Amino acid sequence: MSNVDQQLEDTRETIVSEVPNDITITDVTYEGPELVIYTRDPKSFAENGDLVRRLASKLRKRITVRPDTDVLAPPREAREEVLSVIPEEATVTDLDFHEDTGEVVIEAEKPGMVIGRHGSTLREITQQVGWTPEVVRTPPIESSTVSNVRNFLKQEREDRRDILERVGRQIHREEMSDDEWVRITTLGCCREVGRAAFILSTPETRVLIDAGDKPGAEDEYPYLQVPEALGVGASSLDAVVLTHAHLDHSALIPLLFKYGYDGPIYTTEPTRDLMGLLTLDYLDVAAKEGRSPPYDSEMVREAIKHTIPIEYGDVTDISPDIKLTLHNAGHILGSAVSHFHIGDGLYNVAFSGDIHYDDTRLFNGAVNEFPRVETLVLESTYGGRNDYQTDQEDSEQRLKEIIRDTYEQGGSVLIPAFAVGRSQELMLVLEEAMREGDIPEMPVHLDGMMWEATAIHTTYPEYLRDDLRDRIFHDDENPFLADQFNHIDGGEEERQEVTDGEPAIVLSTSGMVTGGPIMSWLEHFGPDPDSTLTFVGYQAQGTLGRRIQNGWDEIPIGNNGRGRGNTLSLEMNVETVDGFSGHADRQGLENFVKTMNPRPEKVLCVHGDESSVQDLSSALYHEYNMRTFAPKNLETFRFV
The missing domain is CATH 3.30.300.20 (K homology (KH) domain)
Structure with a gap:
């Protein structure tokens, strides 16, 4: 036996x-x-x-x-x-x-x-x-995504039950080693934003946390091929933990199954659905741009089939020596701070994923209270010494001012935004502003995946801010069902009608202007000096969005802005409104650590440009007398 x-x-x-x-x-x-x-x-x-x-x-x-x-x-x-x-x-x-x-x-x-x-x-x-x-x-x-995921899992019940029984036996297997150590290896997102991936390992267990891409970069993928990760075979991984669904954290999760991984993915239920939505779109965009995607849609289905959803606060065994607990990260729907309790009280590590410390219109702020934490792996996207975002109320006032001014001169406002998170935040701001008369009533057109992502948000209101959840429970108060919102589903013909019509607001993916419908909207509105392009989210280095922010007014539009082709003279106004990011700013990151209970002994500052991670690491060291690091990719840290 x-x-x-x-x-x-x-x-x-x-x-x-x-x-x-x-x-x-x-x-x-x-x-x-x-x-x-x-x-x-x-x-x-x-x-x-x-x-x-x-x-x-x-x-x-x-x-x-x-x-x-x-x-x-x-x-x-x-x-x-x-x-x-x-x-x-x-x-x-x-x-x-x-x-x-x-x-x-x-x-x-x-x-x-x-x-x-x-x-x-x-x-x-x-x-x-x-x-x-x-x-x-x-x-x-x-929501076609929610419906498809539920129907797929229903069809695969027998296979999924076999997977769960096999995973259960792996989790509860006998420990084979008497050694005690904990290591973290960085595979991506160190001194850079994007391609998040880490290996957490013990003598007994190897866990991959995130596997994302880096939009607009030559080094697009994390170092998954090294021996510490998949170099000795994907089957050597015991578990994968996904902090949230944004592609810089999730894009390569399905790739694991192409290379033979057959184990569990632990994440929240909305993250599972959003991962399916975003990775399938990732394949679709690659095909439209003539690029060879790293995997096919069958691998996305495998990832969904192997996902074991966890609710916030549930302590879950994921191996003989590791317990996982997910907590609200306040970043996007279902995003999680991942807390690992290792051994019989041996060591505790928390991975922040991406966090927003303060409450937003969409979410309660990130949780930072844990039974124990010795080491924190902390995102540093806005960790630079001058990375202080505008107060949210001031940001909303500035956005409304831009919309009013543009409307008065007969133009439209074009906002590139991530389909998940910022789009829904903006919808709430615009719905309230029109309802209260702060801006003129006008159509708000949602292009790309935004409407589908919004439908997923309304499926899981328990993951939203308390008062918003209560509003969604009452159909007549659901702000996402306001009459102003229009789903663009007629392609170029409908986009041309919007361009030729009355002033409007257009929310479109991609958020960093790296492809997708935003390129078409730039062709439509770009030559119009009465219209305004408004950035409300982070623009990573190397992306067309960052270049436009920095003053480019001749932009490539052939091959979705990636290669040679036609250029477009950008005549529309360009504005940036800080304060809508799903990331904590410098003050928020410091407050997250300052009020963290218990305060960690060590902090690894990751997921930020080189100056940002070094600035934050230095500040935390000097202000809180803790050991801090700004690791490079492919470094390994031993903690026990």
Whole structure:
């Protein structure tokens, strides 16, 4: 009998000894980080509300209880009973019964009403029909991404269950080494912005954190080929953790499966969906530009199939010696500060990913309280000594002033923005400004993936700022459904109509002017001196956006601005409005560290231009007397 089988047998005996005599336990198994208990008496489990909680506390595991399939009410009968238990106001839109696991997936417009107070309605469903309910939200704005991901995972349930069982056995395998050390190797985003990738390793485990690209750069990919990463084979990785979905962190996650990785990806549920959206678009843009993408869409589907979603605050075993907890990073939807607890209290490391310390219109500010942290890997995008962003309120006033002035002279405002994060922030500002009369009412056109990304935001309101979440729960107050917003889906013909029409605001990808529909909009509006190009987000070195910011007025438009072709004389006004970035500025980064509880002993400053990481590293050292580093790519740090 293997070590894992013995563990499961011992666990089963413990469970049997803890549950009442009238409950029969038929099987106990691992599925990913969860312990799954199969029983012939699911109704008795449901009636004893504290039982699962007591077992989880005793076993120190996340527990799911599933019924044996031969004790279930037939789906046709169960459907009527399930619907009779759920309040009509919940507006159930779909019921999907999975007889292989005894689960019923309930899709509803108001999931909270399906769950009930402290899960009371869920327990009542199980008491009535025996099935284990799982609840998902019906998107207020129809999302093809959410629908496709859910349907794909439904089709792949059997394969996914095999993956989860294999991952579960890997997580709970016997530790093979008596050594104790912790190392971090930098594979990208050091003294540069983009291509984020790190290896966290112990004698037992190797975890890859992020795998992104670097837009507009010759060295586009991180050093994944080195022995510490994939050089000895992708199968040597135990886990991948994705902090958020922006392509400079996620673009190369599917590539891992091309090279033989077959393990889990841990991230939040919205990050999983956004990763699918953005990486598929990444392939589409490469094809349109005549470049060979590094992987195909099948690898994106593999990444989604191997993703194990984690909610903020859930402590999750990802290997025999590492527990992972994700916390809100305040950067984009689902973005996470990733906290790793290594060994039996041996060491703790937190990777900030990208963070925004203060609350924004979209998100609560980044979490920086942890049980323990010895080392922090900290983004430094705006870590330079002069990188102080304008106050958000002042930024909004400046944007509204630009819009009013441009409108009065008969022009339109063109805003390049990331599809995920800044676009939704701007939508909230514009909706409120028009509603309160601060700017004239006019159409706001959303091009590229912005409408789809917005639909995903409304699917997961629990990840948004508290007051915004509450507004979305009420259809008549959902700001993203305002009449001014128009989804551009008619291509060049519709863009020409917008250009020829009345003054408008256009939000378009890509945010750094590195390709995509923004290039078309520049051709349409670029020669118009009455219109205004307004930058609201970070423009990385080497991107066309940075060059335009720096004064270029003759811009290449052939090959999406990447190579030789036609040039365009840029006659429109160019403005930059700071304060809308999803990144903390210098003060925010310092405040994140200053108020961090506990304060880390060491800080690695990464994901910033060379001067930014060095400035921030020096300041943190002098102000807080902690050991700080501004590593280069391919450095390895040992901490124990």
